[in-house]
Amino acid sequence: MSGPTSLGPVTTLPPIEDTEERCLNAIDDDRNGLSDCADLKCKGFAFCIVTVDLRVDNNRDGLVELDNPADDLDEDTWNATHGAVFLANIDDDQKTCPAIVASDAQLASCNDAADEIVNGDDDLLDMAPLKVAPWQYAPATAVGTLHAEPAGKVRIFRLVQGQWLVFNEANDTLTADDLKAGVELRLEGKDIVRDTAVWDGYVNVKLDVTGILEPASDTVRMRVSPVMLHHHMTAPETSFVTRVPGSAVSTRFVNSLIGAINLTPEKAPLTQVSDQDIWTEDFFETGYMTMPAPGGQQHVIRAHYRSAGIEQNGAFPLRRAGQYVFRTLRGRDGAGIQAYTTQQQRDASSLNSYGNTETIPPYSHMGVDYPLGRVIRGSIPSFAPDPVLTKVMESQLVQPHVYVDTSWLVVGHIDETVSFLRAPNPRGWVLLINDPRLAKQMLEAEVAAGNGAVQMHVGKQWVIYPPVGQPYTTPAAISISQVLANTDIMARSAIAAAAIDAQLDIIKTATGLTEAEIIRVPFLHYTEYGASIAYQPGFVNGYVAGETDFIAPNPFGPMIGGVDIFKKDFEDKLAVIGQHVRWVDNWDLYHVNLGEVHCGTNAARVIPAAKWWEGGR
Amino acid sequence: MKALGFAVAVCVSVLGATAFAGPVGELRGHVAQADAAKRGRFAVGLRPALESLGPSAVPELISEAFRAPDPSWTESAAIAWRVSVLDALGTAKDARARVVFQKVLAETAADFQVQRAAAEGLAKLGDVDSLLPLIGRDAVVSGLGSARKLPAAKALALELTKASTEARAKLIVKALGQIGNSWAWATLPDRSEELAVRHEAAKSLIAAFVKYGGEVRSEAATQLLVVDAPNTAALIAQAKAGGIAVAELDGLSRRLAASPIR
Numbered sequence: 001m002s003g004p005t006s007l008g009p010v011t012t013l014p015p016i017e018d019t020e021e022r023c024l025n026a027i028d029d030d031r032n033g034l035s036d037c038a039d040l041k042c043k044g045f046a047f048c049i050v051t052v053d054l055r056v057d058n059n060r061d062g063l064v065e066l067d068n069p070a071d072d073l074d075e076d077t078w079n080a081t082h083g084a085v086f087l088a089n090i091d092d093d094q095k096t097c098p099a100i101v102a103s104d105a106q107l108a109s110c111n112d113a114a115d116e117i118v119n120g121d122d123d124l125l126d127m128a129p130l131k132v133a134p135w136q137y138a139p140a141t142a143v144g145t146l147h148a149e150p151a152g153k154v155r156i157f158r159l160v161q162g163q164w165l166v167f168n169e170a171n172d173t174l175t176a177d178d179l180k181a182g183v184e185l186r187l188e189g190k191d192i193v194r195d196t197a198v199w200d201g202y203v204n205v206k207l208d209v210t211g212i213l214e215p216a217s218d219t220v221r222m223r224v225s226p227v228m229l230h231h232h233m234t235a236p237e238t239s240f241v242t243r244v245p246g247s248a249v250s251t252r253f254v255n256s257l258i259g260a261i262n263l264t265p266e267k268a269p270l271t272q273v274s275d276q277d278i279w280t281e282d283f284f285e286t287g288y289m290t291m292p293a294p295g296g297q298q299h300v301i302r303a304h305y306r307s308a309g310i311e312q313n314g315a316f317p318l319r320r321a322g323q324y325v326f327r328t329l330r331g332r333d334g335a336g337i338q339a340y341t342t343q344q345q346r347d348a349s350s351l352n353s354y355g356n357t358e359t360i361p362p363y364s365h366m367g368v369d370y371p372l373g374r375v376i377r378g379s380i381p382s383f384a385p386d387p388v389l390t391k392v393m394e395s396q397l398v399q400p401h402v403y404v405d406t407s408w409l410v411v412g413h414i415d416e417t418v419s420f421l422r423a424p425n426p427r428g429w430v431l432l433i434n435d436p437r438l439a440k441q442m443l444e445a446e447v448a449a450g451n452g453a454v455q456m457h458v459g460k461q462w463v464i465y466p467p468v469g470q471p472y473t474t475p476a477a478i479s480i481s482q483v484l485a486n487t488d489i490m491a492r493s494a495i496a497a498a499a500i501d502a503q504l505d506i507i508k509t510a511t512g513l514t515e516a517e518i519i520r521v522p523f524l525h526y527t528e529y530g531a532s533i534a535y536q537p538g539f540v541n542g543y544v545a546g547e548t549d550f551i552a553p554n555p556f557g558p559m560i561g562g563v564d565i566f567k568k569d570f571e572d573k574l575a576v577i578g579q580h581v582r583w584v585d586n587w588d589l590y591h592v593n594l595g596e597v598h599c600g601t602n603a604a605r606v607i608p609a610a611k612w613w614e615g616g617r
Numbered sequence: 618m619k620a621l622g623f624a625v626a627v628c629v630s631v632l633g634a635t636a637f638a639g640p641v642g643e644l645r646g647h648v649a650q651a652d653a654a655k656r657g658r659f660a661v662g663l664r665p666a667l668e669s670l671g672p673s674a675v676p677e678l679i680s681e682a683f684r685a686p687d688p689s690w691t692e693s694a695a696i697a698w699r700v701s702v703l704d705a706l707g708t709a710k711d712a713r714a715r716v717v718f719q720k721v722l723a724e725t726a727a728d729f730q731v732q733r734a735a736a737e738g739l740a741k742l743g744d745v746d747s748l749l750p751l752i753g754r755d756a757v758v759s760g761l762g763s764a765r766k767l768p769a770a771k772a773l774a775l776e777l778t779k780a781s782t783e784a785r786a787k788l789i790v791k792a793l794g795q796i797g798n799s800w801a802w803a804t805l806p807d808r809s810e811e812l813a814v815r816h817e818a819a820k821s822l823i824a825a826f827v828k829y830g831g832e833v834r835s836e837a838a839t840q841l842l843v844v845d846a847p848n849t850a851a852l853i854a855q856a857k858a859g860g861i862a863v864a865e866l867d868g869l870s871r872r873l874a875a876s877p878i879r
Contacts, residue, residue: 279656350657380832382784405835411657437878440800462665464647472647474640474669484804488708491801494878495794498842501877502835529659529700530733530759593654594661 017041023048037139038213047137052144052216054207055131056084060613062294064129066182075220078202080616084222085291086128086154086203089113089188090335091301093122097330103315107326108306108338113190118157118164122332126301127157127186128222128291132174132207134182141211144174144183148205152190153224156205159184179209189224192289192303192337196395201226225289226396226612227303227337231359231373232420232544233429236268236603239545242280242321243272249471250278253589253600257543257551260582264546268603273328277321278589279599281415282353283307284325286604289335290612300607304329305393308340308386309352317342319352337392344386348412351378351385355413355541355599356406359399361420361429362610365512371610374510375399378406378414398612402510404503408495410531415598417500418507419540421519422547423577430577431507431518432540434500436493439522439536442565443480446558452481456536456557463592471588480558489526489535496525496532519573522566523555533594537587539570541596543603548579553586553596640670641677645698648687652694659697659730667705675711678702682717700730707738707763715742722751729756736760745769752776758788762795765805770796770814774821786833790825793818794840800878812847819846823853826869827862834862838869845878 015022015029023042028035037048057063059070059082074082090111096119097110112119112126132144147169148154156167164186174183193201206219241257244250254272261270277283285305290298306322318340325336344352360374375393379385380403394401406412419432446454461473483489507513521540525532534541537553545551555566571581586597644666651660667678681702686695703721706714721727721735737760739747745766751757752772761769773793780786795801797818802811819841826837841849850873857866 276653278654347658380835382787382832408839410661435877462662462669464644464651464662464666472644472666474666476665476669487801487804490804491795491798494798494800494843495839497877498794498839501842501872502839505872526665527704528661528664529730530737533661592662592665594656 020045020047037137049137050209050212050214050216051133051135051138052207052209052218053133053135054146054205054218054220055133056205056220056222057129057292058082058084058220060085060292060611062292062297062299064131066131066133076204078221078223080614083613084128084220085225085613086187086189086222087126087225087289087291087299087301088190088192088303088335089123089126089301090191090303090337091126091333092119092330092335093126093332094119095331097326099327104318104338105315107323108336110326111330111335113155113188116155116166118186124164124186125299126333127188130156130185130187130205130220132179132183132185135179138176138179138209139212140176142176142179142209143211144179145169145208145210146172146174146185146205147208148187148203150199150203153199154203154205155188155190157186157188176211187222192227192392193224193395193397194339194392196397201397223613225291226398227287227289227305227393228372228396228398228612229285229287229357229359229375230603230605231361231608233361233373233422234606234608235266235546236544236605238604239268239270239543240273240280240602240604241270241600242275242278244276244278245274249588253584253586256584257597257601260549260551260584261545263580263582264549266546266549268545273321273324275321275324277319278593279321279353279355279595280602281355281599283309283319283321284329284602285354285357286602288607290607292611292613298607298611301333301335302329302604303335303337305354305389306336306338307352307354308338308344308389309349310340310342310344310346339389339392340386341388344388345384348383348385348407350412351383351406352389353411353413355411355415355595356385357393358414358418358420360402360507360511361422362608363427363429363511365510369615370400371615372399372608372612374402376402376404376414376418376507378409378412379403380405380407383407383412398615398617400617402506404506405499406503408499408532410528410533411594413599415541416534416538417496417503417540419542419544419598421544421550421574421577421579423517423579425517425577427513427517429517431513432521433504433518434496434534434538434540435520435522436497436500436524438520439524439566440484440490440493442522442569443484443558446480446560446565447484449560451558451560452484453479454558454560455479456483458557458559460556460587461592463588483524483535486526489524492527492532493524493535499532519577522569528594534591534596536566537591538596539566541598543597543601545582549582550574550579551582551584551597551601553591554583556587639674639677641667641674641681641702645681645687648694648698649690652691652697655693655697659693659700663697663701664704667701668708670705672709672711675706675709675713678706678709679714679717682706682714682721696728696730700728700734703731703734703738707734707741710741712742714738715744715747718742718744719747722747722757725754732756733759737763740764740769745772755785755788758792762792762798765796765802765810765814767810767813767817770817774817777821777825783829783831783833786825786829787836790822790833790836790840793821794836794843797840797844797846799843799845815844815846816848818844819849819852823849823856826866827856827859834865838872841869842872842876842878845876849873
């Protein structure tokens, strides 16, 4: 110990790195082998706090906010309450996909995710935003990398000097300057989920920073939007119908459809598809993908499935009219989806038409919510639609599928017997279902009333209608008594009644529907190729043209006292639920060809308010 | 019959491909168009159009059954036309068509639908004896359901016990439903065997319901509703005593109690 009188040397203690000055001087002041922030003594200073923060729209408000903890909290997990969303960027915003292709596969392969550029401002909107939060004091040695797992499912873009450039995960890095400034990123999905056994739709994007005292990382978990199908609770934004060039009967139908649509409050614009394939419902199915957008909105890419029906061998095996999905509907915020195998059940090929794909509207049953409804299709093991397409559709998860047997129908579509309509009841909708027994009972009642000789289908013809030229016709008029005495019609109608009962049994089990929520639609069946088809125009098979309007095929009698008994029955039932029936004559074009209004129309509907990411699936 | 045989011979050997120039021939001229517009595997609308021609068209239909397809037709167009002709002949229930059906059934390589239509035509004529030797063929089983004769029902019941695959069992189950179809029976002038046939069908269908699961059971349930035999409830009770598929039988009872066809 020295005092004032001590003559010993003056000892100077080494500086300690515990001040801002000493923690930023790039000197190992205390010579402990660690300089500045690498020295734990500097730990308490802001500039020594490691900021490795990858941000996403974790709270699903459409924004990535660095000052909002909700965009950071539990960002490495994904559930109904939080977790970022991205889209499969498979539209063609600038409409640059080529018109001339060598195969169906090539036709489907083109989209905005197929290249490594941002295809304009609209394309950018289809990508999910991410940010690397600025790390102001990132050391010069710091290096950042980004990786998405599983590999190959997404592509990351980075904003560099006002340009969006692809970030090559294998080679590209973020420099210390990048980390200091922060980095703007965008992420695009390269495809939808096609098989959950292969990919479940989730990606983990990880930011790693090395070259610092302790390597640090941040991981966010994101999920690609499923492709959802529309249900009848929302009105069409666009209606579709085929107009066969040069066909008078097609033109008549289109004009009558326009007239009916114009009676609806929505008056959804009608897009006329110029094609020889009159089955507009069948060759494509409308759907959509969404991710959160600012203001509680959803950013939407409409995604359309092409029919998986195989028509021929060769490079273009699929139903030709389905190319519409790519040639017309693919565009700005419009995508096409193609999936099929040539190993599908060829006898069941008709099941790949989308008249065999409908959507049960939203409901809850037995404590389980289905906020986006459930897809319902005709399929049994021995008579099933394309398995690859089915796998794709099931893999979307948010509209769990219900399957019923439609193998007894010659066409085999669920829309031949079932539809759904908005209704002012607690469930919000009713089921329309064909009831051959009711049709038989109504006709028997007319016989009992002395009207057995009254004819049905007066003035109508069985028609072989060529696209162009004169049709072959034979009269379709028949008396009520003749119908009831027709062994084939009665036999087939009984089978239909029992088979529909089996369908209803499955639907009731799945939904909990009660009789009060079911509207019975009376028409009989007859036989084609040993299977069943609507004998009278099947007016369950109509087009939901608005929230309160159902366009149905005119059943054409019988007229009793000037009133069509089937029309009246249906109109009365629908009036109870506030629905209007708009009758159109689809006998010549559709009914005689085993279809009805619904088969010849399609709709891109208003996107439901329900958000799939909140649904818990 | 002699006159018919002559007419057919004339059609085939003298007129050749032109055959009759009647309404059937006129419709034949639209087959390619119908095929081009088909929905599914085959062209539609041909059968109802042919049936609407009525009994007077039978001779022309008979000639068409043997007429070669137009060379320009697709295979599906040719099959569709022949099936529609045979179906229309079957609906006519005209004995003159018996030989047509028999000859078609001799073509063992013919398309399933062609054979089915021929078998159905014979069945509608009540010609069970011609069909029973061929019951091993699936198409014949499918057609036999239209026979509505007790020997046919018994033969189908026996075939069901021998079915080696579920697909075959399902096919027979459908035929049993057809043969016992209660609404069809109500249209027939001769209903003397109705109850016996429906009983036989129901008995076999209950057995199939218990024995099989999956599609065969589902189909059996549907066809039991179609047959709607008065003794079905008793048959179910009897089957439940066996202790197999009791819960499923209860479910079947519930569906029968709220029958969709009664």
